Amino acid sequence: MQPHTDPFSATNWSEPEDGFSTTFYEKYTSQLWFPEEIPLSNDAIVWKSLSDAERWTYIHASAGLNALDTLQGEVGMPALRHLVDGHIRKATIQFQGMMEDIHAKSYSLMNKTFLTTSEEREVFEWVRTQPQLQNKISIIMGIYNDPDVSNLGLWKKMVVSCMLETALFYSGFFYPLYLAGQGRMVSAGEIFNLIIMDEAVHGVYVALLAQEKFAEMNEAEQAYALAWYEDTLMRLYRNELAYTEMLYAEVGLVDEVKKFIRYNFNVLADNLGVERSFEDEEINPIVRNGIKAKGTTHDFFSAKGNSYSKIAVEALTEEDMDDIWPEPRRVTRKEPARTPLLEALAHD
């Protein structure tokens, strides 16, 4: 953090720091909501009619989102708020952070409404041990906690925040949208809609800040930044595919969700003003209606299916040899000296 050399000033909302932050702030306040406003218990009967697999996916998708929103509220937003310049920007980001916490609370409220105490505990334990989820969190957390606060460093932090809000949340959003689109779990679906509306705006706002940072970098930095972006995105994307497979296998929606993820990564690219990583493809119509947008393409990741992988070739060195096989061993079998017992036996 830059030490404050100037005297501390007050926020002057009449003198905007840029052309958009105030608008976003106002949008946020206008969208403010609390989960208690939504009659979740209306869904209780529908909940019981879902199959075990449907319930599992639903609740674990939500639990994963809970963790990610908690991450954003607790780590991501404070980090960005700390590093961006300008009172209004800081205020806007702080509001975002508060909403993340409200989102997290609403997921928790769903658990409380639909699950027994032991089931609830199970779900929270699941979050702590689900490898892809934890991996996703640790990748992003690593970048938030990276001490690099140069333009590039800050840009990275903004980008991962956008990755979460514009793309990575969506593997979890898919299912509630999908069910709500069929008239099931409608109240909970409403909560999800509210969250999605929030996240959409959050993603756009932080992406705008990121574009500024990107413009301030020199060519070499930009090239590096883009390479990093592609690399990080692919890491998270692969992780997300595995997460999706785990989350959606039982309800048979893996492929649909994967398309949806790619679709949202493309939205992210548009927001950040960088090249799209995936080709357009048709996403599930029910879900598309839930978020209103469009696109077409084919499966990017359908790599040749086989069990082989390439191994890195690295030569064995003389040092290796000296280390594990100090001197060439004589392999001719030396006749073991006979023990007295054996001698005795031989003469029996």
Next chain:
Amino acid sequence: MERWIELNNKVLSGTEINTTYDTDALQVYFQEKVNPNTVFFHDLKEKIRYMTENGVWDPSIFERYSYDEVQQVFNRAYGYKFRFKSFMGAYKFYSEYATMTPDRSRWLERYEDRMSITALARSSNVEEALELVHHLVNQTFTPATPTLMNSGKANTGRLVSCFLLQDCTDNLNSITKTLSFVAELSKGGGGIGVEVSNLRARGESLRGIQNVTKGVMGVAKMLDNMLRYADQAGQRPGAGAIYLSVMHADFMDVLSAKKIASDEDSRLKTLSVGATIPDIFMQKVRSGEDIYQFYPHSIEQETGREFTSIDWNSEYQELADNPRIRKKRVSARRIFEDIAITQGESGYPYLLFEGNANRANPIPNVGKILMSNLCSEILQPTRPSYFHAYGEEHKDTIGLDVSCNLSSLVIEQTVESGDMGRVVGAAIRMLDDVARSTSVTEVPAVKRANDEMRSIGLGAMGLHSFLAKNELIYGSEEALDFVDTFFAAVHYHARKASMEIARDTGFVFGGFEGSRYADGSYFEQYLVKDFAPKTAEVAALFEGHTLPTKEDWAQLVRDIQQHGLAHSFVMAIAPTGSISYVSHASASIMPITEKVETRTSNKARTIYPMPHLNVDTEWYYEEAYDMDMNRVLDTVATAQRHVDQGISCTLFVPGTSSTRDLQRYYIQAYLKGVKTLYYTRMRKTTIEECLTCAV
């Protein structure tokens, strides 16, 4: 989605391993699936009548027992009130072993029925049957899958499923005979190892015409296709492995056939490949020198010798120096690296260190160990057969092949029984029965070997789960101390039982005279020192046991010299698959790969938390991929000192490993005296499991 699967799947959800879900799944599975779908019989009489009249059970089994005796065996089985300890164990058993109605809608056998009928089928009198059923139900040892699945059935498959053939000698009649043997064994679900090093290489001469032979690959492709063609009525494709010497001119061709980049025509799709590696090759790797690979037909023309009869340690230089023998010069390290690359990419080849295997060969008088099986734990001398055209069969020479009669001790139950002699003795007697009951007439050299050598292989499983339960670290000093003590004792009791069978029945395996058993030299290590626990922790585990001493061994050696042995080999540690789930044990003596294993079958995803997994034991369940493989190699090398055949030893390495890491492990394995290396598994790489041999 079925409720028990759902419940079982929930096991994965907590940090503190909550096996309650698994227990719930188990209970629901019985309540909602097994119990309501089991055919009900009023009493045992009705059950036996139904089962024999409907062609399920073999009626001849009941001829050697009175009804009362049969009743005693069943009563004993049911009397133990056996309960499966995991959902996976019950699920495996009831979906794979218990006999069902032909439409597979209802069960005809419960666990106790399968164990009772197996005990009756594998025994010759009621005392033996009562003893055997005790071990089977309580799982002190578990027979290999085909024995457990097929015992006592009328329309039965074979009791063994693992074969080694050295019939593929260098002429068309032998090659086609081998193909027909492979087809015959494959259709019954066998896993088959075939030695092919005697085949002439690609580009050798045929009837004097130069450069025409198609080499080992030609035969390998036919075997590959034959195994897929002669499957088990479409249920499971056949499985086979070829063993080829690294000294053979075609070695690189065959290795390349397992690489990723190979085009479809030269790929071996399902055939496994094993590399036989003589000491001379390892020495050249050490020194960084080149080595010659030889053309077998050229060797034969020049010396009149078969390729597999060459002793590379003493004859290599002479062959290398002979200008009339065709050969090619290659860098030994380059080949070694190619082996590692291919292993990294495909899991193959298996490695057989010929020197290590033959230095420990107890019957060199019978022959040299040249090959192994599909799971690389069977190591016995084989002798080639020679076949002739139709009408000239009288000229055929029948060599010695192998059929693997296997069973595995469950280490935990064996130790906890307090009487290893009793457990091992019963296991050896059961295996002896399996060997006597097996007669593979379709493959004469298998039949001959089984009749004359009667080799068996008692292994063990559940090492890691036993260590974890007792809070010992896999591969630690204490763990190795345990392995050393345990397998020394198993060896003693196994050999003793084999001697007793010879003494009581008068049957001594062919080749005993002149063997290292007969002169006692094979047992020398036991005569110089006691294999008693060195650490207090391990001593505590064996409390109450009477472990064999030097004096016991000396007496045993004398008894062996007097009475002989009934079996050419008694031990081999197989990579256990299904039966380790049923027996609630970790697989073989390998470390676990996952604390909670996820198994996906065509119907359900099942979750298997390792036995005794809880907050206390979790720490001792290090996953194989996170371990230094030297801990595995040390474990295997320690056990190997007491195992007359081999140990299926898998290397588990992280996905970031390079060929250098693998090569270091190969060399370390070789130097530690490990005889074979099975697959190398890299994390996140799926490799076809050895299904057929997995016991």
